[in-house]
Amino acid sequence: METWLIILLIVLAIIILGLIIYFVSKKTKQSTEISTEKINSVKEIKEIPSEPIKEEVTNKIIPPTPPTEVIIEEKPMNNLSISSKTENDLLRKLELFEKNKGFIKKDVNLASLSKQFETNTKYLSEIIKTHRQKQFNSYLNELRVNYIVNRLQNEPKYINTKVSYLASDCGFASHSTFTTTFTQIMNESPSAFVKRIKEEQKKS
Numbered sequence: 001m002e003t004w005l006i007i008l009l010i011v012l013a014i015i016i017l018g019l020i021i022y023f024v025s026k027k028t029k030q031s032t033e034i035s036t037e038k039i040n041s042v043k044e045i046k047e048i049p050s051e052p053i054k055e056e057v058t059n060k061i062i063p064p065t066p067p068t069e070v071i072i073e074e075k076p077m078n079n080l081s082i083s084s085k086t087e088n089d090l091l092r093k094l095e096l097f098e099k100n101k102g103f104i105k106k107d108v109n110l111a112s113l114s115k116q117f118e119t120n121t122k123y124l125s126e127i128i129k130t131h132r133q134k135q136f137n138s139y140l141n142e143l144r145v146n147y148i149v150n151r152l153q154n155e156p157k158y159i160n161t162k163v164s165y166l167a168s169d170c171g172f173a174s175h176s177t178f179t180t181t182f183t184q185i186m187n188e189s190p191s192a193f194v195k196r197i198k199e200e201q202k203k204s
Helices: 004-048 083-101 110-116 121-133 135-154 154-162 163-169 175-186 190-203
Strands: none
Touching: 083 121, 110 121, 121 135, 135 154, 135 163, 135 175, 135 190, 154 190, 163 175, 163 190, 175 190
16 A cells, blocks of 8 residues: 555656646746747847938928129219210210301301200310310310411412401401400411411412
């Protein structure tokens, strides 16, 4: 009886030991599998290629700057605010005045010519002073005297004209004013100039 009991105890011990070994082994296996899965998960995470961070480039369309209107300021001449346009217009009118011999009219003066040019006396006076280097009266007198001199030198019949007529022909109101002005410009009187021209014509 005692022998069977001992054998039974031994068998039970073996069974219990086997169960313990089995459960321990199973638990160890499960732990190993879990660890393996974790390792694999970590590897997968590491192996996932990281997408490059794309920098969002905002293509801002900058509207073109509208062209700046360049305003060219017309420079005033000397102390007067005469624009280039006005200056050129007056010069053009002055050239026509000279070409058409408007200076031989007796009533021509700074005021009347300014009115004719549709400007003021200051502007016209400044234009003549700047571009003809003369005051208005000197400018007008030289045009008249040069006109007479040209006719005396190039028109043989004109040489016999009286001095009084010469004065009237080029716009002078009086004989004496013409003689004085002619002498100042030509350094000889109208009579002396006519005499010299006659002598030169005889020689030729």
